[in-house]
Amino acid sequence: MRALLVLAALALGGAAATPVTAQSNAAACPTPLPTPPAPGTVSDGPPPPAWDLRCIELLPTARGGDASGMVTLTRPPSPFAVTVTPDGRHRWNLEARISGLGEPADLGDFTAWVAWATPLTLDPVVRLGEVENGTIGLGAVDFSKYLIWITAEADPATTERAGPLVLRGRSPSSRMEAHDLLANSPSATQGAPMAGDGAMGGDAMAGHDHGAAIGADGWLMPPANPDIPMLPGIMALRPEVSPLLLEVPGAEALPEVRERTVVDLPDGGTLDLEAGLVRKEVAGRQLVMLAFNEQHPGPLIRVDRESTIFVNFTNHTPFPTAVHWHGLRLDNRFDGVPGVTQDPVAPGESFRYTIHFPDAGIYWYHPHHREDIQQELGLYGNLLVDPIDRSDWSPVSREEVLMIDDLLLADDDVVPFGDEASNYALMGRFGTVxxxxxxxxxxxxxxxxxxxxxxxxxxxxxxxxxxxxxxxxxxxxxxxxxxxxxxxxxxxxxxxxxxxxxxxxxxxxxxxxxxxxxxxxxxxxxxxxxxxxxxxxxxxxxxxxxxxxxxxxxxxxxxxxxxxxxxxxxxVADIDRYRHHFDRPVDHELVLTLEGDALPLPVREAMQWDWIYTHPVEWTGTMTHMNWASDSRAARWMIREPATGRENMQIDWRFRVGDVVKIRVHNDRSATHVMQHPLHIHGQRFLVLSQDGVATDNLAWKDTALLPAGSTTDILLELSNPGRWMVHCHIAEHLEAGMKFVFEVEPAR
Incomplete structure (x- = not known):
């Protein structure tokens, strides 16, 4: 992994910010870099830091003598868990630790050592700043793939590199290159099926970017990125589960979906909320979908903070379901988690929710039973909780409430779901519309x-x-x-x-x-x-x-x-009450990981190359076919407690109202497939204290934290609400693959 590979890849250019000199509190990269664990390695304890994603080793040239160094990559401050430019390039703060540099004059008419960054195309070359032995901040870089150079220069203020190169290193992303999968992943290159055996082949494979039928069993080939051709062995895969679609006789008689309405409810108000089938046209396709009160999104419920409302929910869908009131610190009986807080609401049955709103803000409601299907097909809506004193917020001309979603469609319909188990279990179900x-x-x-x-x-x-x-x-x-x-x-x-x-x-x-x-x-x-x-x-x-x-x-x-x-x-005053907890020892640790030994062999082989480098966030579906063919029985996503070895629903945490708990969450770099996880904690609120050792500089109360690939995140959980509460990844397919557990909060003594 650490070997310097041939410079042969497309680089997307960027810019570097003004250098800074402050030393971060992030853990420094070790010298030399340890070999990262192999993908799928199972560790009894917390995984080691993802050095290979966060470090650049600086190696000497022939003129570098005994010089060496290491550059640590950390996220610049932002309100989000990752820092990216508006055009999607990840931005990193660079901090160099250098030793063994002699005097620049020993190499000729030079007076200073200067650091530079450049994409693999070597244009532009951006000055980072003057350096010396020791630790120094180099500012921020947002190139996609890049090199770091240390040169001797005659003028310490020069903006153009002219002197000899003494140290050089490559960004972690530059390890990605074109791989000869024909040699290295033979099973991914073999086994292309014939068109007549019920799977894709021949002409159908040529058109896979549009979606096409692959047999009498009802499966559709998923739409794929036309810029990423799939290998025959990958194309031969198909889900090991049966396809599930909403097939409704007389669908033309279903009500046509309506636009969302706003329902203003006073304290003590009641809403009748029905989940049912609707007709909806999406991107020229006539679809059967699900909706609350025939609206997509469901009704926008607007209330004042500290009010209590009642919702009479009736299920007219073909599925057992319930309504989870996401982000609210409400009575545990009404959290809407089948099997934890209530029985599933069967088709034709009803349930009455009592909902209290202790916090102003924007919240939402959605199912918590096969939400990979029900949420994807339209069962969701917003709750807007107004503050009692509206002067708490800066003035605006007006407000808009937006629900952002994507829907996975083939030529004529929604791409089927897995029936016995969820498919798209590796990366989750990325939509096309x-x-x-x-x-x-x-x-x-x-x-x-x-x-x-x-x-x-x-x-x-x-x-x-x-x-x-x-x-x-x-x-x-x-x-x-x-x-x-x-x-x-x-x-x-x-x-x-x-x-x-x-x-x-x-x-x-x-x-x-x-x-x-x-x-x-x-x-x-x-x-x-x-x-x-x-x-x-x-x-x-x-x-x-x-x-x-x-x-x-x-x-x-x-x-x-x-x-x-x-x-x-x-x-600030509210959070001040908890600051004395920030630097205390960690109470609990969790590891987010995947065991994929049961995945098809072509998938496992291909993912060896996917594993070489991973972005902090997997932004889009580029491995569509092997994702489609991986179900939640083969891809076992886990939340593991390293102190006990317990996993998912085996984890047994018990707290009491008034407890404040510090939790460290590792997103395992050595997982079979490492990607981000939005971790949601029901019924409570928490603060994200730090990420990879860098303290959060602008705090807010959260219920869902984005945990980038290979990261370590510290959160401070306030236990204010008694009951049994779920913790889970909010990628719907990961939840279906088991990535969840329940903790209990007992009432205060």
């Missing part, structure tokens, strides 16, 4: 100068989004500044500006956006996927909505308020 509030062409209007507050919820099964507002065809330099105000269970300690919003499944973010001029502004998701077979990054940019801004100016210009970044002193 983007939906905002259930629409493929979501549009809203604004006036020039208007400040709009967007309450955004990610209802996707697996996709993490990187959202920005920009003019049509505008690059990252044209994005509108976004003021990040709040997240899952409330506001941040302070507002801050960002170019984009990174939002994982189940998370919510509240942002303010000022539209400065007339014209069209697009809501864009721009990310970078990875073609592991060719070792290159694949940019993906999709418009998911539009804001049409008229020339009419807004009556009240809130531009000055928008520019002001408020400190939310009451939030």
């Amino acid at each position: 983007d939906l905002v509030n259930g629409e493929t062409d979501w549009t809203t209007e604004a006036r020039t100068g208007e400040v709009v507050r967007f309450h955004i919820t990610n209802a996707s099964n697996t996709r993490t989004w990187n959202l920005s507002f920009r003019p049509p065809d505008g690059g990252p330099e044209t994005v509108l500044p976004l003021k990040v105000v709040a997240t899952d269970v409330g506001r941040f300690e302070r507002e801050e500006m960002s170019g984009s919003v990174v939002i994982a499944p189940a998370q919510r973010y509240v942002i303010d956006v000022r539209f400065p001029s007339a014209g069209r502004w697009e809501l864009v998701n721009e990310v970078q996927g990875i073609n592991h077979r060719m070792g290159v990054f694949l940019g993906e940019r999709r418009r998911i909505g539009t804001v049409e801004v008229s020339a009419e100016r807004v009556a009240t210009d809130l531009g000055a308020d928008f520019e002001q970044l408020r400190v939310h002193r009451e939030v």
Whole structure:
């Protein structure tokens, strides 16, 4: 892994920020780098740090003498668990630890050592700053693949590299190269089926990017990225479960889906909520889907903080189900988890929920029974909880509530689900059609100068989004500044500006956006996927909505308020009560990992190359076929407690109301497939204290934390709510593959 490979891959250029000199508190890379564990390695204790993803070893050239060094990669501060540019490039702070450098003058007419960064194309070459022996910050880099150079220079302030190279290193991402899978993964290259045996072959394989029938059993070939051709052995795979689709005789008689309505409920108010079948046209296809009260998304329930409402829920779907009120610290009896807090609500049956709202903010409701199917088909809606004192929030012209989702479609229908068990169990079910509030062409209007507050919820099964507002065809330099105000269970300690919003499944973010001029502004998701077979990054940019801004100016210009970044002193004061816990020892550790010994051999072989490098976030579905063919019985996703060896539902945690618990969560680098996990804790709230040893500098109460691949995250969990509560990954297919456990909170003495 650590060997320097041939420079042969497409690099996507970026820029480096002004160097900084402050030393981070992140764990420094060891010298020399240890060999990372092999994929699928099972460890009895916490996994070692993901050195191979976070370190760059600096090796001497012939003129470098005894010099050596190491560069540590850490995430720059941001309101999100990863820091990316609006066009989807990951941004890293670099900190160098160098020893053995002599005097620059020993090499000639030179006075200083200078660090540089450059993509593999060697253009541009960006100055990072002057260095010396010891530890020094080098600033931030957002190249996709890059080199780090240390050179001797005549002028310490030079902005162009001219002197001799003495140390050099390569980014972890540069290890990805085009791999000869024909030699290295033979089973992935063999076994292409004949078209007549019920599987894909011949002409059908040629058109797999559109989705096509593969046999009388009802399976459809999943849509695939046309830029990533699949090997025959991978194409020969098919799910080991039966396909499941909503097939309803007389579907044309079903009610047509309606737009979401807003239901304002007073304290003590009641809502009748029904889940049932609807007809909906999506991207030109007539689909049978699910909806609450025939609406997609379901009704937006708006209440005041500290109110209590009643919801009479009736299930008219073909599935057992329940309603989980995501993020709310409500009475445990009404948390909506079948088998934990209530029995499933059978088709035709009803259940009455009593819901209390102790916290202002944006929340949502969805099923917690085969949610990989029911949520994907449309069962979700928002709850907006208004603060008692609305002056707590900065003023805006108006508000928009957005639910972001994606739906996986083939030529004529939804790609089938697994019946006996969930398929898409490896990476989760990435959609092909983007939906905002259930629409493929979501549009809203604004006036020039208007400040709009967007309450955004990610209802996707697996996709993490990187959202920005920009003019049509505008690059990252044209994005509108976004003021990040709040997240899952409330506001941040302070507002801050960002170019984009990174939002994982189940998370919510509240942002303010000022539209400065007339014209069209697009809501864009721009990310970078990875073609592991060719070792290159694949940019993906999709418009998911539009804001049409008229020339009419807004009556009240809130531009000055928008520019002001408020400190939310009451939030700071609330969190102050817990700061003495921040540096205390960890109470519990968890490891998030995957055992995939039962996966098909071609998948296991191909994933050896996928494992060489992984982004902190798997942004898009680039391995569609082997993901489709992997079900939740073969891909065993786990939350493991290393102290006891217990896994998933074996984990036995017991607390009492008033406890405050520090938990360290390792996202195992050595898992068969390592990717991000949005970890959700029911019925409580927590703070994300640090990630990979770097303290969070702007806190907010959360219920869902994005845990990047190979990361270690410390959270502080406040136990305020008695009952039995679930912890799980909110990638729906990972939940179905077992990635969950339940802890108990007893009432205070």
